[in-house]
Amino acid sequence: MIKVLQAGTMSSFQDLGRFGYRHLGVPVSGAMDQQAMTLANALVGNNEAETVIEFALMPPKLRFEVDTTIAIAGTSFQPKINDNLVKSNKLLSIAAGDILSFKAASSGVYTYLSVSGGFKLDKVLGSCSYYPNIADDLQLKNETTIQLKQPHSHFLNARIRPQSNIDNAFLEVYKGPEFNLLSDKQQSLLLDTEFSISKTFNRMGIQLEEQIENELASILTSGVLPGTVQLTPSGKLIVLMRDAQTTGGYPRILQLTEGSINSISQKKFKDSIRFSLIPNPEFKNI
């Protein structure tokens, strides 16, 4: 069992997402940086899809009531067991009574905590990912307790080298369905500009600071995906993230690869990014 001493902000349970309900308007959700999340799971010997705790900005403070092993991955938040600083991206032993807290991070946004065996939670529509109004119980709340599943007795993945998403400013993108409606000038601006993350970013989407002059009208509402880059009539660029709505009416000009979605999720206010176009899959006979 874990006692939540301080929930922190934006602390939630996340797995790889809620599949099979997008036709009812339910976003897929899931961990923002799935590379870091699966790494945290691998370190403690969990299946990569096991539910983890995700947090951002204000870290939580937790007291473990059992002996177990945990791992932390994602940002440069430095974990502390009782008063001792310990390492991220590494298997950590916890004794009953230990208090886990964190020292402020200089880079990255989302941090992941995995526990050997996983958390004992009730799935909502097949997933343990928090989403407001649908799965309100899947967030950390002050003074609550979290039940744990049986920890693993041995670990296969003791040596994993983390590949950080934090420093990569180049984001691989495909052309989106409406990319070809952009003028040549807009296309080259999109691919040559160094963009930066604006103050408006959350689990639903990230708005970029720089704008692209735009006369393109809205489209008839159609499906969108996490990683879709929309261009609004006023020229704003919005990168849709894991909790984004399932349909939208703004032209979909780019589509981030899975790796790029993980990368951009860790960008903070003022961090810069560039889009690097990779060829779209083609309908060719191979």
Add this chain to the structure above:
Amino acid sequence: MGKFNLTFSPYGDRGILIEWPAEISDTILHDRLFFENCIQSYYIKQKIEIISAYNSLLVIYKSTINNLYSVKKQLLALYDEQSSDFIQTKIRWTIPVCYEEEFGTDLADLSANLKLSKQAVIHKHSKPIYAVHFIGFLPGFLYLGGLNEELHLARKSTPSLSVRKGSVAIGGSQTGIYPINSPGGWHIIGNSPVNWFNVTNENPCFASSGDEIKFQPITKSAYNEILERISLNEYQLEKEIIND
């Protein structure tokens, strides 16, 4: 052969976007539902997800599509095999709506803007039978086709930060019901006590694409009575099964 010349485009490396001509019509809705049905029954349910919209289907695979050519060929074959004897079974749901002032907070403004009496607005809103084109935006938010043109009114220039669950609203050429509390820019003309999304049900949203909706004006006392019956789990929506 399928009825339309569809466009197939790759969408990322896990998705295929299938598009009909960019318009809202019952012919496209019917053809799209038909194709969607074929695709769903061809694939094992777990392997794909489909986001449908007015004139599009976004087919999402769980991992990277290895051979886009063969996937497109397969989808086209399914479309062309469509037989003309497809019978769509749909349900016409009667949705109680209280248009009284307490709920229809923008009804007076909207009426004034449209130069119609409040009674006329209520009548024109509750008379048609609306087609459910698809569900999107929020869990259980129905995109409906068929709003009377006299009721079209541009969205508010500044969206409301909080629109109450059940609000029935008009935005541009569309009408809809907010299934949960949410920010929103549409004009609120009433409220329905019905629950649109319930995660404990096997099918969390009772309506599906292709169904029909009819609004029935009710008084505030009827509204409260329905709320009471919903809380006791004793309320059933009025529905009619229709075979086209």
